[in-house]
Amino acid sequence: xxxxxxxxxxxxxxKWLYDENRRRGLSRAVxxxxxxxxxxxxxxxxLEKTRREVRKIKESAxxxxxxxxxxxxxxxxxSHGNAYFAxxxxxxxxxxxxxxxSNKTVVKSKSLVTEEIxxxxxxxxxxxxxxxxxxxxxxxxxxxxxxxxxINPSVHVPKEEVAHTFSKLVGREVKPDIQELxxxxxxxxxxxxxxxxxxxxxxxxxxAETGTLxxxxxxxxxRFVSNAPPVHICxxxxxxxxxxxxxAFKVVQVLPPYATGILMSAYVSMxxxxxxxxxxxxxxxxxxHGPKELHVIFLDNGRSRMLKDPVFKEALYCLRCGGCMYECxxxxxxxxxFGHNYFGGIGIIWSAFTAGEESVAAAIDACTKCGRCKEVxxxxxxxxxxxxxxxxxxVEKGYLxxxxxxxxxxxxxxxxxxxx
Amino acid sequence: xxxxxxxxxxCMSRFRTKSIAxxxxxLLTLIKVDYTTLGENEGCCGSVLYRTGxxxxxxxVSKRTIDxxxxxxxxKVVTGCPGCFRTMSQDYTNTFKSVPxxxxxxxxxxxxxxxxxxxxxxxxxxxxxxxxPCHLGRHMGVYEEPRALIKMIPEVQLLEFKYNRNxxxxxxxxxxVRSAFPEVSLEVAKSTLGELPEGTEIVVTACPFCKYxxxxxxxxxxxxxxxxxxLLRAWGG
Ligand code: SF4
Numbered sequence: 001x002x003x004x005x006x007x008x009x010x011x012x013x014x015k016w017l018y019d020e021n022r023r024r025g026l027s028r029a030v031x032x033x034x035x036x037x038x039x040x041x042x043x044x045x046x047l048e049k050t051r052r053e054v055r056k057i058k059e060s061a062x063x064x065x066x067x068x069x070x071x072x073x074x075x076x077x078x079s080h081g082n083a084y085f086a087x088x089x090x091x092x093x094x095x096x097x098x099x100x101x102s103n104k105t106v107v108k109s110k111s112l113v114t115e116e117i118x119x120x121x122x123x124x125x126x127x128x129x130x131x132x133x134x135x136x137x138x139x140x141x142x143x144x145x146x147x148x149x150x151i152n153p154s155v156h157v158p159k160e161e162v163a164h165t166f167s168k169l170v171g172r173e174v175k176p177d178i179q180e181l182x183x184x185x186x187x188x189x190x191x192x193x194x195x196x197x198x199x200x201x202x203x204x205x206x207x208a209e210t211g212t213l214x215x216x217x218x219x220x221x222x223r224f225v226s227n228a229p230p231v232h233i234c235x236x237x238x239x240x241x242x243x244x245x246x247x248a249f250k251v252v253q254v255l256p257p258y259a260t261g262i263l264m265s266a267y268v269s270m271x272x273x274x275x276x277x278x279x280x281x282x283x284x285x286x287x288x289h290g291p292k293e294l295h296v297i298f299l300d301n302g303r304s305r306m307l308k309d310p311v312f313k314e315a316l317y318c319l320r321c322g323g324c325m326y327e328c329x330x331x332x333x334x335x336x337x338f339g340h341n342y343f344g345g346i347g348i349i350w351s352a353f354t355a356g357e358e359s360v361a362a363a364i365d366a367c368t369k370c371g372r373c374k375e376v377x378x379x380x381x382x383x384x385x386x387x388x389x390x391x392x393x394x395v396e397k398g399y400l401x402x403x404x405x406x407x408x409x410x411x412x413x414x415x416x417x418x419x420x
Numbered sequence: 421x422x423x424x425x426x427x428x429x430x431c432m433s434r435f436r437t438k439s440i441a442x443x444x445x446x447l448l449t450l451i452k453v454d455y456t457t458l459g460e461n462e463g464c465c466g467s468v469l470y471r472t473g474x475x476x477x478x479x480x481v482s483k484r485t486i487d488x489x490x491x492x493x494x495x496k497v498v499t500g501c502p503g504c505f506r507t508m509s510q511d512y513t514n515t516f517k518s519v520p521x522x523x524x525x526x527x528x529x530x531x532x533x534x535x536x537x538x539x540x541x542x543x544x545x546x547x548x549x550x551x552x553p554c555h556l557g558r559h560m561g562v563y564e565e566p567r568a569l570i571k572m573i574p575e576v577q578l579l580e581f582k583y584n585r586n587x588x589x590x591x592x593x594x595x596x597v598r599s600a601f602p603e604v605s606l607e608v609a610k611s612t613l614g615e616l617p618e619g620t621e622i623v624v625t626a627c628p629f630c631k632y633x634x635x636x637x638x639x640x641x642x643x644x645x646x647x648x649x650x651l652l653r654a655w656g657g
Contacts, residue, residue, distance in 0.1 A: 017607055400472075
């Protein structure tokens with residue numbers, strides 16, 4: 001096997017390691033995150049109990065993943081929405097292509113699942129105009145980059161760089177003042193929300209028994225996206241479904257402090273059906289002030305395979321809070337290059353199942369297996385164990401770094417890794 | 421009659437951080453521990469192979485090592501390397517159910533017979549921070565013994581990293597990263613050293629990998645020592 005799989009990742013690593021701008025952006029984010037999270041956890045002592053309950057909820061929900069999807073889909077359909085099941089990324093893209101059509105204006109709020117299925121590229125090919133409205137996503141969209149953190153996708157871009165990017169966008173000098181930068185995005189995106197034909201969001205958790213989608217956010221953009229356009233399409237992984245509303249509320253409590261170090265997010269939207277009214281003669285019609293149509297796509301794309309694998313099943317419990325990424329000593333220096341479509345240790349596992357094991361064959365060799373991610377994870381997911389197991393599978397397939405092969409030969413022949 | 425102890429040096433201390441092995445041997449002699457080593461025949465515990473996914477080779481190598489130790493007839497293996505310690509305790513028992521010898525990290529071993537050290541440690545006026553090695557701390561749960569030993573040195577001031585024990589940062593050299601991506605390993609070490617508490621004079625760790633990597637990354641020229649080296653210095657060695 002050629003070692004392209006290894007050298008190309010190494011090159012990517014080097015670009016990150018020695019890019020002062022990115023490293024600065026990242027380290028500012030790490031220190032504000034850790035300080036805020038520590039404070040939030042100190043303010044919410046009961047969260048210790050809640051996060052343990054959430055672990056239990058996920059343990060049992062994941063066992064009934066298919067059944068919960070069936071129930072959620074039924075309930076969504078009953079409430080005049082449309083539910084779909086996409087086995088893989090291609091099926092999901094096809095569904096979107098059909099629902100969106102061509103030459104439309106689309107606004108999106110942050111959704112890693114849409115990154116996972118490469119949605120934007122597919123929609124743009126049909127002449128659709130896509131606007132990312134989450135500030136971080138917006139920044140990297142106009143910079144033509146890829147997200148580098150699941151919660152804070154532009155974590156690697158310091159304010160000076162954002163100012164530079166925005167100045168070009170609006171054709172006037174924008175100062176590297178964070179308040180001002182946010183203002184520019186607000187002004188630019190405001191009319192897009194109202195003019196858009198379609199709004200696309202993800203969901204953080206779904207309650208099966210009522211078919212309710214929960215969207216947790218701080219910027220208020222997801223509210224616009226899911227509310228202003230006449231059509232709302234939501235795509236989410238099948239692992240996000242929990243049995244009941246009360247389970248979902250527990251997840252809602254755990255996510256914000258671990259994700260961004262706040263006690264509770266500014267907004268939590270709960271969406272159960274298209275907008276409707278029966279105010280005139282008690283006759284129910286759909287499409288009041290909010291969308292007229294609601295489409296929910298549940299995506300598998302490797303998740304059922306994870307469920308069947310006793311070692312990797314635990315990865316499905318992941319809430320995508322992103323806490324373990326900021327806390328990962330390797331992510332802190334490698335940022336978005338440490339992984340593939342998802343980042344950090346858990347991201348390596350997710351990438352392996354959603355984009356193929358080869359996609360992380362080299363990145364996994366940068367994991368020191370220090371085990372810190374497991375300690376900071378609200379669900380105590382044993383990521384290091386999964387990483388070791390995945391590594392061993394990759395070695396069986398021939399993905400063994402040259403240096404590791406030499407070490408092995410030295411050990412077998414001379415009894416020590418140095419060959420001395 | 422004290423049971424015979426095998427001091428297992430581990431590859432790092434045999435070839436790269438020899439002063440750790442020398443300090444441990446000197447300490448064991450000073451406190452009159454009846455111990456033996458495997459000398460040139462020590463071989464490999466298999467840790468690197470387990471950690472880099474080379475599982476079948478790891479099994480082969482660890483089987484050889486287990487047989488070698490059994491043939492020595494020792495009941496206890498003591499090592500200064502948390503990598504060897506974890507592999508011999510966890511990986512061996514996971515794979516071979518049980519092994520007929522007990523494995524301890526040097527910090528546990530010395531802590532248990534700390535009375536023999538106590539009266540010999542000279543005052544040392546220094547601000548020392550202890551770095552928890554991942555394999556010793558998070559993976560094996562040994563947090564307090566090394567700290568207790570440091571605190572036995574009169575006048576030493578023990579500082580803590582903001583994130584310590586199970587939340588400690590990483591030296592960057594574990595899991596085969598140092599060999600696969602040396603630059604990454606070094607940057608991780610630098611970023612961890614960037615979190616040193618104010619006034620630190622000596623960084624003490626209890627792992628040859630950490631000591632080696634921190635020494636390489638040490639721009640501030642702060643002192644980096646392994647626990648047995650510190651204890652030996654306090655003894656006046
Ligand atoms: S593994 Fe745990 S800490 Fe990391 S993103 Fe998932 S839930 Fe959050």
